[in-house]
Amino acid sequence: MQDDIRANLMRDLYKQIPKATNKDLTSAIEYLKSAIEIRSGKSQKRREARKKYKKKQIEAADFPFWW
16 A cells, blocks of 8 residues: 655654754754744635635625615
């Protein structure tokens, strides 16, 4: 059975940890933290943009006038 990509990446990461210095590990941790923060912020902005777009489309639509 073929391993998934994440498992292979984690295996490679664990192989490199004993060879890394403290500075290398600290840099990697900070990079991962910032990447997670950026990704969550972008997702939130995209979600808000979709809501605004839908609202604008509904406001601009010509609804039939019912007596």
